[in-house]
Amino acid sequence: MTQIPSKAQILEWVAEHPDANSKRDIAKAFGIKGAGRIELKRLLKELESEGQLERRRRHYLDAEKLPPVTVLELLAPDGSGDLFARPMEWRGEGPMPRILYLPRQTDPALGRGDRFLGRLIEVMGEDHQYEARLIRRITVSPNRITGIFRKDSEGGRIMPIDKGQDKEWRVRAGDTLGAENGELVQAEQTGPRARMGLPSARIIERLGDPSAPRAVSLIAIHQHGIPDEFPDKVLAEAEAAKPAPLKGRDDLRDLPLVTIDPSDARDHDDAVAAHVEEDGGATIWVAIADVAHYVRPGSALDREAWKRGNSTYFPDRVVPMLPEALSADLCSLHEDVDRPVLAVRMRLDAEGNKVSHRFHRGIMRSRASLSYEQAQAAADGTPDAQTADLMDSVITPLWHAYGLLKGARARRQPLDLDLPERRIELTPDGRVKSVNFRDRFDAHKLIEEFMILANVAAAEELARRQRPLLFRVHEEPSLDKMEALREVAQASGFTLAKGQVLHTSHLNRLLAQAQGTDFDELINISTLRSMTQAYYHAENYGHFGLSLKAYAHFTSPIRRYADLVVHRALIAAHGWGKDGLSPDEIERLDETAKHISETERRSMAAERDTTDRYLAAYLSERVGSEMSGRINGVQKFGAFVRLDESGADGLLPIRDLGQEYFHYDPDAQMLIGADTGLQIGIGQRVTVRLTEAIPLTGGLTLELLELEGKALPRGGGKGKRGRSPGRMSTKARLAEVKRATKRRRKR
Structure with a gap:
């Protein structure tokens, strides 16, 4: 008679043979045949009911062990x-x-x-x-939700803080992770979305008090999955780094190199110098921190930098790509200290054309760490104590070279957008003190032109040597986007040429038409929106916006991994050491390009969300106030308004527009009143009342008071407002636009 194994023997065998644990496998292992299989089946069912085994399809697993x-x-x-x-x-x-x-x-x-x-x-x-x-x-991952947890008897609910998400999520009692009422949490969806009732989620991280100082950027960091803590191994590598020796490097310490940065900059990764030549041309030096010396391929520092892809900047903090021991110290080109650099010497002719370049791996010593304001004041003839001694050797030659580059830029015709940058100033406790627009000086433009030229030189050098690298690619906009921009231009009274090969010069002519008018900002924003998004790629597809055939990022390796790749490629191409681009990195260039393009977009979204939340917090104390602005977007659910004073964007919900139904015409980018023919479209000046400002989501809701200086007419819709429930064909919408236009002309 066949000996039936004990429960303990069955459990032991299942644990030792995780790949062969079906009832048939177990029977074969113990030599069980015939009627013995009935007894084995009974034992397995008992073990399953006791929770000691789990049946998956036809296999049994120890419930206290994981499958292989x-x-x-x-x-x-x-x-x-x-x-x-x-x-x-x-x-x-x-x-x-x-x-x-x-x-x-x-x-x-x-x-x-x-x-x-x-x-x-x-x-x-x-x-x-x-x-x-x-x-x-x-690749498929569950939906993540960041929101405020509200506890109840069954567990609780999560109120999302994302704009556009107003549906709550149900959390069962066993999935709360001990979260307190009102706490900011991150959760993930559990199971498929239900057709009826609330979707379910489980809390995976508790983020603390949503009203605490610096919580605004913390929300964005967690929402977008930005790594913000360095592992101990990474910090240890950074702390162990030593200053680079001069041996094997060019000595560039006699060059009058200076850094020019924002006054509150913590790191300085680029330095510039210039020399006026007898023929009216100039020699330009651009020196960039040699991050590759410290961040070696395959190291913990390198893996973490790759994962982050870039630094992320918020009003209250920076999430750096590299630890501060490097980013703010050994890789930062501080005044009057020796620092390792990769530098490029570029010769300009009297017309500002680059006629040659040469790369160096060297040691430099900065003569001064200047702010943009300092450098500009010196160039304008009012130097301070620090810049007075630098006028002849630094300031005058730099501005001479910049004058040459301006001429070359005018001939090249890159896209000439003028979009003021907002500056959010915070109090020590994290509250918004003021919202202003940053001043933009020639000193800013000088540095930009020097960096662009150095980036071009890097791309050309590596392409000439047929070395792999990451290009910065910006493709021309699609025909659909150009047509949409053309409609905005026409609605604003301007023209954009049609039926020809698009060049940046065509867009610049449109921008020039709008310059100084009430539509200046609108046309700049609309032109920016029509552009494709720049990205990184191992193949060269040119840079449309800069009007350049080849472009690579070389000038910011402290904050962008792409620049570190280009540095390593230059090191390998020139045979400057063993820390150049490795064969493994070359094989992964496509993956790296895709990854860092994604991390860049992630950071941009996080920075934008944070700015929106700070602006909403700033304006929350002014709910009920009247404000002026301009419509800069129209959708079927309403119109968006860019407020003049703060630059914030608010929504005019279609349900609250006037006293009539409004039809949405996507072709004309317009909302059209069904009774009065009132047209609400991009570019129109408005006066609005701020009705709601929600700091947690960054959402602003507005009420329309005046359109183009006139109060809204009353429609005949018997008090009904908002979007018409009926759908209109394209033909019907166009007919409605024509009728509405005729009615407006008659009035």
Whole structure:
């Protein structure tokens, strides 16, 4: 008679053979045949009902162990920089096991929250129970929600803080992670969205008091998944770094190099110098911090910099790409200290054309750390004590070279947008003190032109040497976007040429028409919106906006990983050391380009959201006030207004417009009153009342008081307002536009 194994023997065998644990496998292992299979089936069912085994399809697993292949989610690096993952499903009675993720060099980079299929190996004697290797990345990830938790008897609800999300999420009692009422939390969706009722979520992180100082940028950091803490291994590498020696480098310390930056800049990664030549031309030097000397391929510093992709800037903090030991010290070109650099010497002729360039790896010493205001005042003839001694050797030659570059720029005709930059000033406790627009001097433009020229030289140098690199690509806008811009221009009384190959000069003529008019800002913003988004790519597709055939980012390796790649490519091309671009990096260039393009967009979105929230907080004390602005966008749900004083964007909901129904015409970018024919469109001046400002979401809601200086007419819609429930064909919409136009002319 066949001996039936005990429950303990079955559990032991299942644990030792995770890949072969079906009922058939177990029966075969213990030699069970015939009627014995009935008894085995009974034992397995008992183990399953007791929770000691879990049946998955036709296999049995120990409920206290993970299967050898399972879906995992990567967690943030711990204090030592190690990567741990959590299983997406755990039904054991004991604590969830710790899983150390061990990436191979050839594995794609994974970040916090990424999900992957992993192969597990059980380990003993460690502070973790499993080690995982990547099988494949799972691209589909759950929806993440950041919001305010409201506790109730069944668990609670999350009120999202994203603009446009007004639906709450239900959290079960076991999924609250101990969150307190009113606390800011991050959660993820659990299960599919229900057709009826609230969607469900579980809290995965508690973020604290949403009204605390600096909470605004903290919200954006967590919402967009921006890494903001350096692992211990990364910090240790940065702290262990030593100043670079002069040996093997060119000595550039006699050059009159200076840095020119914002007055509150904490790091200085570029320095400039110029010399006036006898033929009226100039020699320009641009020296850039040699970050590649400290951040070596494959190091912990390099992996973290790659993951971040770039620094992210908020009004109250910076989330840097590199630790401060490097970004604010050894890689920062401070005044009167030796610093390693990659420098380019560029010769200009008397017309401002670059006729030659040469790259160097050297050591420099900055003569001065100047602010834009200081440099501009000196150039304008009012130097201070620091710049007075630099007039002949630094200021005058720099402005001479800038004059040459301005002439070359005018001939090249890059896109000449003029968009003032907002500056949000905070009080020490994190409140908004003021919202202003930054001054823009020739000193800013000088640095921009010098950096553009250096970036062009880097792209040309590496292309000439046929070396792999990352280009900065900006493709020309689509025909649809150009047609939309043309309609905005026509509505504003301007023209944009049609039916020809598009050049930046055509757009510049439009911008020149609008300059100094009431439509200046609108045309600049609309032109910017019509552009494609720039990105990084290993192939060269040119830069439309700058009107350049080849362009690469070389000048900011402290805050952009793309520049570090270009530095390494230059080092390898010139044979300057073993810290150049490695074969593994070259193989991953396409992946790196895609990744850092995504991190750049992530940072831009986080910075924009933070600015919106600060502006909403600033304006929340002025709810009920009247403000002037201009309509800069129209959608089927309402119109957007750019407020004059603060530059903030607010929404005029269609439901609150006038006393009639409004039809939305997407072709004309217009809302049209069904009774009066009133047209609300892009470019119109408005007076509005601020009715709502929500700092947590950054949302502003407005009420329309006057359009083009006139009060709104009363329609015959019997008090009904908002969008018409009926749908109109394109033909009907165009007919309505014509009728409305005729009615306006008659009035």
